[in-house]
Amino acid sequence: MKLNSNPNFATSISFYERFVEDIVAGDKSITIRDSADINFPLNKAIDAVIFQTDDVFARLYISSITPLSFDEINAYHAQQENMTIVELKQVIREIYPDQNQFYLIEFTLVEPH
Structure with a gap:
């Protein structure tokens, strides 16, 4: 499967609420997902x-998606996730x-909302 080959990229990425504070603080810069959740545009x-509510809490720049x-x-990976x-x-x-089998999605905080 070629990563990012679908022209209908997802326009948002969801996170459990427990991760929001770390993302907004810039402490969490990766997420590990399965193959069903990797259709994000690179370099955008x-x-x-928030997964539970669909409330937007930030804009993230997706820089890479690699198998892991x-x-x-x-x-x-633990350090980038702000965990042990x-x-x-x-x-x-x-x-x-x-x-x-997972995929490592690396991102940068563009702006919190």
Whole structure:
């Protein structure tokens, strides 16, 4: 599958509310997603919304989307997620209990709302 080959890119990316503060503070600069949630335009800013409410809380610039296996998740990823490696792997297992192949989405905060 070629990443970003769909011309109908998502116009927003959703996050659980517990991550909003870290994103707005600039402490969280990546997200790890499964293949169903990677259709974002590269090198463009999109809205970041709260998953539970769809409220926009920021604009994020999506800089890269790369494949990543569960076993490849390391301290660097945890630091970028503003968590420990144990916390990060636990959160990923809570959200994706049976998956091992993911995608690393790197982003920069453009502006909080």
